[in-house]
Amino acid sequence: MSSSSRPVAGLIAPAFCFLLICFIVPVLLLLSTSLQGHAGWSFENFGTFFQSTLNRRVLWTTIRLGVLVTLSSVVLGYIAALSIVDLSAGNRGRVLGLTMLPLMISPVARTYAWLVLLGQAGVLNDFLQLLGVTQQPVRFLFTETAVYLGLLQLFLPLMILSLVSALENLPPDVVTAARTLGAGWLTVFFKVILPLTREGLIIGGTLVFTGSITAYITPAVLGGSRVLMLETLLYQRVHLGNDIKTASVIAVILVGLSFVANYVIRKLSSRKT
Amino acid sequence: MSSSAYLTIRDLTLSYGASVAVAGLNFEVANGEFVSLLGPSGCGKTTTMRAIAGLLQPSAGRIFLGGEDITRVPPNKRDIGLVFQSYALFPHLSVFDNVAFGLKLKGMRGGELTRLVDEALASVGLTGYAKRLPKELSGGQQQRVALARSIVVRPRLLLLDEPLSNLDARLRVEMRAELGRLQRDLKLTMIYVTHDQSEALALSDRVVVMNKGRIEQVGSPGDIYERPQTAFVAQFMGFENIVTVQAGRACGRDGALSDIAMDVPFTTLAWRPAAVVLGGGPIPGTIRAAAYLGQSIEYLVDTPLGIIKAETPASAGRVSLGSEVRIDLPLEKAASFA
Amino acid sequence: MKLIGRTLLVAQLLFLIGPLLLLALTALSAGETLEFPPDGLSLRWMARVFEIESFRASFMTSLLVAVASTVFSLLLGLPAAYAFSRYTVPFGEAIRLFLSSPIIVPGIVVGLALLDFVVVPFALDPIGALLVAHTALLIPYSVRVVGASLAGLRVDIEEAAVLLGSTRLGAFRSVVLPNIQNGVMAAAVLGFITSFNQVPVSLFLTGPGVSTLPIDMLAYVEATFDPSMAALSVMLAVLSLIIVFATERLLGLSKYV
Numbered sequence: 032m033s034s035s036s037r038p039v040a041g042l043i044a045p046a047f048c049f050l051l052i053c054f055i056v057p058v059l060l061l062l063s064t065s066l067q068g069h070a071g072w073s074f075e076n077f078g079t080f081f082q083s084t085l086n087r088r089v090l091w092t093t094i095r096l097g098v099l100v101t102l103s104s105v106v107l108g109y110i111a112a113l114s115i116v117d118l119s120a121g122n123r124g125r126v127l128g129l130t131m132l133p134l135m136i137s138p139v140a141r142t143y144a145w146l147v148l149l150g151q152a153g154v155l156n157d158f159l160q161l162l163g164v165t166q167q168p169v170r171f172l173f174t175e176t177a178v179y180l181g182l183l184q185l186f187l188p189l190m191i192l193s194l195v196s197a198l199e200n201l202p203p204d205v206v207t208a209a210r211t212l213g214a215g216w217l218t219v220f221f222k223v224i225l226p227l228t229r230e231g232l233i234i235g236g237t238l239v240f241t242g243s244i245t246a247y248i249t250p251a252v253l254g255g256s257r258v259l260m261l262e263t264l265l266y267q268r269v270h271l272g273n274d275i276k277t278a279s280v281i282a283v284i285l286v287g288l289s290f291v292a293n294y295v296i297r298k299l300s301s302r303k304t
Numbered sequence: 305m306s307s308s309a310y311l312t313i314r315d316l317t318l319s320y321g322a323s324v325a326v327a328g329l330n331f332e333v334a335n336g337e338f339v340s341l342l343g344p345s346g347c348g349k350t351t352t353m354r355a356i357a358g359l360l361q362p363s364a365g366r367i368f369l370g371g372e373d374i375t376r377v378p379p380n381k382r383d384i385g386l387v388f389q390s391y392a393l394f395p396h397l398s399v400f401d402n403v404a405f406g407l408k409l410k411g412m413r414g415g416e417l418t419r420l421v422d423e424a425l426a427s428v429g430l431t432g433y434a435k436r437l438p439k440e441l442s443g444g445q446q447q448r449v450a451l452a453r454s455i456v457v458r459p460r461l462l463l464l465d466e467p468l469s470n471l472d473a474r475l476r477v478e479m480r481a482e483l484g485r486l487q488r489d490l491k492l493t494m495i496y497v498t499h500d501q502s503e504a505l506a507l508s509d510r511v512v513v514m515n516k517g518r519i520e521q522v523g524s525p526g527d528i529y530e531r532p533q534t535a536f537v538a539q540f541m542g543f544e545n546i547v548t549v550q551a552g553r554a555c556g557r558d559g560a561l562s563d564i565a566m567d568v569p570f571t572t573l574a575w576r577p578a579a580v581v582l583g584g585g586p587i588p589g590t591i592r593a594a595a596y597l598g599q600s601i602e603y604l605v606d607t608p609l610g611i612i613k614a615e616t617p618a619s620a621g622r623v624s625l626g627s628e629v630r631i632d633l634p635l636e637k638a639a640s641f642a
Numbered sequence: 643m644k645l646i647g648r649t650l651l652v653a654q655l656l657f658l659i660g661p662l663l664l665l666a667l668t669a670l671s672a673g674e675t676l677e678f679p680p681d682g683l684s685l686r687w688m689a690r691v692f693e694i695e696s697f698r699a700s701f702m703t704s705l706l707v708a709v710a711s712t713v714f715s716l717l718l719g720l721p722a723a724y725a726f727s728r729y730t731v732p733f734g735e736a737i738r739l740f741l742s743s744p745i746i747v748p749g750i751v752v753g754l755a756l757l758d759f760v761v762v763p764f765a766l767d768p769i770g771a772l773l774v775a776h777t778a779l780l781i782p783y784s785v786r787v788v789g790a791s792l793a794g795l796r797v798d799i800e801e802a803a804v805l806l807g808s809t810r811l812g813a814f815r816s817v818v819l820p821n822i823q824n825g826v827m828a829a830a831v832l833g834f835i836t837s838f839n840q841v842p843v844s845l846f847l848t849g850p851g852v853s854t855l856p857i858d859m860l861a862y863v864e865a866t867f868d869p870s871m872a873a874l875s876v877m878l879a880v881l882s883l884i885i886v887f888a889t890e891r892l893l894g895l896s897k898y899v
Contacts, residue, residue: 038810039732042725046718046741046781053760054744054752054778061755111654114647126655133658135886137839139856140875143863144661147668147872154664184658191654245748247842248856252863262750266845269754282751293746359801380804392798396820405816406806457806 062286064279080280086264090284093260096175097244100182104190104239105232107183112194113224127195130188138185142252145181146172149253173257181249186242190235197231198224237292244288261285309368310335310493311356311461316365318351325351327517329365333461333495333510338487340496340504342528343514344540349497352514353463356495358382369460385459389466391450393438399425399449400434406457424456427486444475451483455490464496468503480506501540505529513537531639535572538639543574545612547633557610564608570640575633577602580614582623585632587612591625605631662879669872687873697874700858704838707769707854711776712833716826718777719784724814726785727792728800742782749842752779757846768849775843780833787832791825792818831889835882 068075080086115126133141148154149171156168171177205227209219225232250260259267265281268274309332316329326348333339341349354360356367358379366375374382393402403421412420425431428448438446447467454462464483468476484507487494498504504511505525513520513528513536521528521537532538535546548555549566556562564587566573582603589607597615601622605612614631623629670683691697722741725731744752752775761771795818803813819826841856848857855878863871 039725039729042721042729043731043737046722046785047737049718050741050744050778050781053756053774054747055740057755057759058747058751060759061751064758107650107654110647110650114644114651117644117647126651129655129659132883133662135835135882136662136879137856137875137882139839139841139859139863140665140879141662143859143871143875144665146863146867147665148661150867184661187654188658245750245842247750247845248860251860262748262842265750265754269846275758278754282748282754285748285751289746289748357801357805359804379801380807380809382805384805386802386805388798388802390796390798392796392802394799394803394817394821396817405803409807409812453802453806 058286061279062283064275065283067276076276076280080277085259086277089259089261089264092175092258093244096179096182096260097240099179100186100243101236101240103183104187105236107187108190108194108235109220109224111191112198115191115195116198127192130191133184134188138248139252141185142181142248145177145184145253149177149180172253173255175254175258177253178250178258178260181253182243182246185246185249186239189238189242193231193235193238194228197228201227233295237295241289241292245285308332308334310337310370311495312366312368313352313356314366314368316352316355316367317363318348318355318360319363325517326355326362329517329519331512331519331522333493336491336493338484338494338496338507338509340498340508340511341514342498342501342504342511342540343520344499346516347514348517349499349514350465351517353386353465353495353497356461357384357386357463383457383460385454385457385462387447387450387454387462387464387467389469391438391446391470393446393449393453395438397437398434399430399436399438399441402438402449403453403456405453410457420456421452424452427455427489428452428482444471444479447471447479451486455486455492458490460493462492462494464494466498467496469498469500476503483507513540532574533641535574535641538574538641542576543639544577545575545580545633547573547575547609549573554609556608562608566635568635568640571642573633573635573638573640575638577613577615579634579637580605580612581632581634582614582616582629583631585630587631587633589629589631591623591627591629594622594625605629607631665872666876666879668869669876671869671872673869687869688877690870691874691877694870696853696858697855697862700853700855703769703772703852704855707772707776708834708837711773711780711837712830714773714777715780715784715833716788716829719781719829720788720826722781723785723789723792724818726789727795728797741785744778745782749779749840750845753843753846761847768847768852771847771849772844772852772854775847776837776840779840779843780837783832783836784829787829788822788825791822791828795821827892828889831885835885839882 065076066072066074111130115123115130118126146153150156151168151170151172153171155171156165159165159169201224205223206219209223214222244260245262246260247262247266250258250263251266254260254263256267261281261284265278265285268277268281311333313329313331316326317324318326329348329352331339341352343349351360355362358374358377362375366373368374369382369384394405397405400421403424404417407417407420421434422431425434428451430445430448430452433441433445433449438449441449447470451467467483468479471479480503483496486492496504496507505528508525510522511525511528512522515536521533523531528537529541532541532543539546547566549568549571550561552565552567553561554564554566578600582605587607587609589605589612591603592606592611593604595602596618598618600615600618601620603614603616603623605614612631612633669687670685671687673682719741726734726738731737756771756775760766760774766774799817799821800810800813803817804810808816839856840854841860844854844857848854853861859871859874
């Protein structure tokens, strides 16, 4: 092939230009809004944002939930993935299918299921009253726990799948080798499995973390206005207050957190082979 | 351009950035001739072939086909066929549709199309396979489909890129014979790219030996095999013992003159192992290794001229390791070049 | 150890699937409110969903936006994927990152940015806005999925077609496209589902009278608490599962994702 770059430019230009005009430029303009103060460029919007107790609390809630969901999914993910790779091929396929199934269902439906479970007249309250544990319905909805459960259910499959594929790529005999050398179960996990599946852990972890901190539906439905996260706060600021400056500061924080997490993925996953 | 030339390659140069793949190549192919481009991988033979096909644009030089300058003609307008090393069959099309592809592009339909495709399939021995998909065929059969696809359009020139390298030894011999027959029957002009000297020698009217982007030698298979003109061709053709000569004496392994006289007007001489006389001669040596090859035994002899490889008929008996022998390098059996 | 592991695995699967099963049962309730166990079983709420005018309208909007943006994203993404698989692209890594950026930027940020700097200045109507946003969102998927399918296809079949007389474009149409159609279909299915279920990107772009189905559902959830939402969720879930399983059966979707 004549190695001129003309066909390449022609082939990539449509997608490139479309994204440049309809995506990159608007996003950059929005992000730059955060630096527009009353008199020219300044960080005053950031100052204002961080002065508010509510805003600081929302940022903290978002990061805390992100970290909590990620840590929980790591622990649960390893337990599930180690059991899954131990299954026969047929069962492994079935369990993986069940794990993937929720990913194909609308997040609105998945979140809505928790309303049925946790609502005032929900299954859990009925159950507790039936047992006589509580007399009045307990408010489970609009709590951090509800949001935490919703997010965990949404993103745990991603962690399990990443870890399963990492474990499947493990050299087949390392665990046996470590065991024959007399290593205990915990030693095998921390000295052999964890270091060798580090990449899957990081990919899964980043997916779960970015997914959690940028989720909208779950905090909107299960957190309401009581448990705000950055995305729901942004929506509220724009929708109720038409406050583009605060919204743009939140956008910068969200994009920053996502890009840092994604940069970490790329750096670490390109290190393989 | 000589009058008999059908394809003329003139000063062909291809470079990628700073590296030159083919440098100032010149050769000619007559109508109906079978020419091999022979050389090790990376010698520029495939690059040359792709330039002739129009898949690569030369940085300098011209290509003439049938008197017409085709250097700037796009590949789909050249009427040059190419049989790919990997066959490159269209995986979604049946054998029939693979072979019919070029004819359909020429607007042919109906009975004429069916007749020509059937004929082409018959000529490669694949009658009855028309409905199969490529993946349902063996490697050898895929190779035949690729061949049929290329010849059915009657190209002005057929290029073959290592077409036999993916076949097993038995099939290779069979296909080699078949290629020769097809070429004679169809009177096609063919250029055959290979790194295998036995294929090149067996099939070609002429062989172009290439090395590092340049031509080392052009000649008939006999010329190339018997009278190599460069050390590279000699070595490639099995003249494994190469001795340099200065002032009537052979040079030793360290490049210094030895006391063995060789009174010849050349600077380099080369012998095949079988030409080396073991047991008697002016050069002393020690047997370092011996390998039994069935028909013959191959020895590595340590001499003042370096390690000399000698091959003697197995019937001549075996010389034991470490024994002192004398060898002769007969001048009349040497390939020689300045 | 093994037994404990398996028990915990089952517990996790229950946590992942359980709420959805519960939802499915509620959807079949015969009673007036969302409760469990349901007051008898019926399909009345399934039927009720079809009577809600706004669901019908927003379903059509979602369908239109999902189909059109999938087609647009393929028209834009396929040539780019082809360029990456067949040529050395200058600044290749940077351009790849650029083309995948819509996945990285949080959806709500994309929505707000488009609202303020495209929709308002250019007076784009909501459908146009949704189309632009969803097309941008789906481009990374089509580039990646079609790219994976192109990577499995030999380059030399195109050269073979060209030497037999095809133009480059003709070779693409006659020998490349038929061999990557499964990848293209997989990208289309993935794109359709992603667009159809999309909420954060669309949030700011829906306007008066024009909403997508998932956003309409969100609004409905906040206002009403009856089993019709559960019924709708279940029907959508079943729909997307049918699509996914059909594609998996026919083309092996999971090979590309």
